[in-house]
Amino acid sequence: MDVLGRFASPHDAFAASVQRSPDAPFLIAPASAGLAYAPGGFSLAYGEVGAQVERAKAAYSQAGYGRGARVALLLDNRPEFFVHWLALNALGVSIVPINPDLRPEELAFQLSLADVDLALGVGERIAPLAKGAEFTRFRPVELGAAIPDCRKTVTAQAGDRDAECALLFTSGSTGKPKGCILSNRYFLQVAQWYHGQGGIAAVEEGDINLTPLPMFHMNALGCSAVGMMATGGAVVPLDRFHASRWWASVADSGATIIHCLGVIPAILLQLPPSPDDRRHKVRFAFAPGVDVRHRAAFEERFGIRIVDAWAMTETGGAAATTTAEVPAGFESRCIGKPAASMDYRIVDEQGGEVGKGQAGELLVRARGDDPRAGFFSGYLDDEAATEEAWQGGWFHTGDFIRQGDDGLLYFFDRKKSIVRRSGENIAVLEVESVLQRQEAVRATAVTPVPDELRGEEVFAFIVADTAEKAALAERILRESAALIAYHKLPGYVAFVPDLPLSATKKLARGEIKQLAAKAVEDGTALDLRPLKASLRKH
Template sequence: MHGLPEGGEPLTAPEPAAPEDVAVILYTSGTTGRPKGALLTHLNIVLNASVCAHDLLRLNGDDVVLGCLPLFHSYGQTCAMNTTLRAGATLVLMPRFSGAGALELLAAEGVSVFMGVPTMYHALVEAAAQAGSAARPALRAAVSGGAALPVAVLERFEAAFTTRVLEGYGLTETSPVATFNQPEFGLRPGTVGHPVWGVEIGVADAAVEDAVVLLADGEVGEVVVRGHNVFAGYLDDPEATAAAVVDGWFRTGDLGVRDEDGFLSIVDRKKDLVIRGGFNIYPREVEEVLVRHPAVSEVAVIGVPDETRGEEICAVVVQRAGTETVTEQELIDWSKERLGRHKYPRIVRFTEALPLGPTGKVLKRALTAGSA
């Protein structure tokens, strides 16, 4: 046991905590910048876990959840661990994720609910294809979050595992769950569903930074959130807190659009936006198209400096095994037929693997830095 801080005394009884007291400090993933410590309160944590357990997943004591997400991250800690404990279900932990290892655990432990990020879904689909149908467990539900799940990957997973994928949306600062594809509203692949209980979602003018100006449905803007899930601020960073929480709304830094039925779709991160010759290009739209090419296993689209157009579109591609004869020009021509003339990538680079952070999210800043 580690020693107590200097002058500290051991507690002789539980210390009461108020709902607004800070429960944990969880660091943001740092996908687009330096990680920041998000202060999450007891109210944030308890309500988010309760909503996930009872409203969204309807977990019970018979459920078995596979926890292959790091517990230092809000997705792994709140959605997997706290939610499972809140429902009295069983949590199976996996120290390091691999598609083959997860597939083996799913079957061996009788897992009924899988929670993962998009790269994990891709790995499971690949592992299932190699293992054959006998190794595929009977999942009741699968939950995807942490980043946008390409619809093509969702379709492949649902076909391989004969279950539905429920995609949600949130950030460390929102405890994390803010929206979810909830069956009572209908499921719509490619969207992140509706706000969860007690939470409001809006789409605001991204160009106005000192106020939240909400836009009408159908318009693309910055996703803003308010409700019991919004954090208490950033650790020792009042300036970042003031910039993030404006007019009572948390500004997510994500661009999104809400349709007339209330479904929210995430377009992309504001910082990932590529501006090519004055046109705004959303990398996710390009990725959704490219990942459907039979030779493409994974893809990340970034902007690289260009003297003429400011930025050029670059697709970094991981090829499927056995497709090594496919050329960069073939992928460029293929995407040109399926995307607008200003959207298709002019540059394609092949790589053996995309750089991932500890939570399994693609680190686009590492790709961009390598292309500078």
């Protein structure tokens, strides 16, 4: 489907489906999903949501919102998120979807960098902002309240393909998340790639796409949301993944496509057999990063083929890969074929291309006259980082990839200092900076370690003078939980007298990673994962 050729924005794609099929379902959630805010579930048609979008658009328009303004949305995956996003998108306003797990310090950083004109949310999400003096300048407003006048000078009350659609935050190798500026074209390009995967991932008119992934990720916002709007399909936006309710939600919603991350199939395989295992209409699961052992068992038990893929927030659909056309049983860490819209190189540290079978950093760009077409528009207020990422006219992914003899691409490792846990990119420097602030910590080094369920887990070496290691580790974790989201907290901690350093007195990251894996394997590290999981609720 020619998404780019037909539409100018996500709202444009949505409006076309409203016009074509007003009675077709757009947002669905069955009662079995157990949503606290919709215990009976819901089924909202395109025409019904379209009318709500028009009312919200009129309110924002009257208040003076338009191109150049940003609005933070603390609405999770509720239907109201889509209403306000599409209303704002129609006026050229950019949204900043907020992760509900952020702690106040993290939230203040994101809202400040984004320079939002308004923060809109539901009671339990907006209440902390309304009470905090540091958040008053972001004008927190509860859903349903009157929209205050826009304080920015806007250039127009309309968008086009180049207009900023959303600002999403991503953790790279630096200590603080970067704000990725994403245009309307970016999201249309994601949908274009999603529809063009072919093979077992061919998207059909009337598909129902179920996702537990949050709308502050490009996967949910671009593939599931815009991907379905482009063809008049429906979205089942769950609040998050709940294993005990998963298969009932899938079957009762009529989902034909499910999205998840590598950790989810692994958890589902631990459930006892149930009639719900096959009570579904799903054709494929879009699930990047599934362990090859879990993939085979999942496909056999549940009768659903898994599609693996690779992309980054920065690359979107302009440079992505998929296994949709790769025969079942592909090898471990295979990320498939590159999109036809991208050029790529695999290079060594000197920038020279490596031979087939050898691992090197993946460099990508859009094929054609504009190498940045469809990519992110840049890092907000960080032109230097943007240009560094595009050094030499190629986007440097920081991922080490190899090309197999079969011509397919295989993920090897990461150049950047990040932990990839359950699909979340966690900057080790951000975690280190928080741990370093805790009393008694003299030095620390954070690294990823393999995790059977989540792909990777956060591991921290800590230099501290203490005889009560377990008690100190617990105190450090609890105090850090007030500063960073729970998923960034260390799942393992090991106390050491000093940290491995390179000849230039920098942390020897490679050696640290190896030592951490050994400490987990031989049981000398403190396993704090149960405590970490309990801190998610606080």
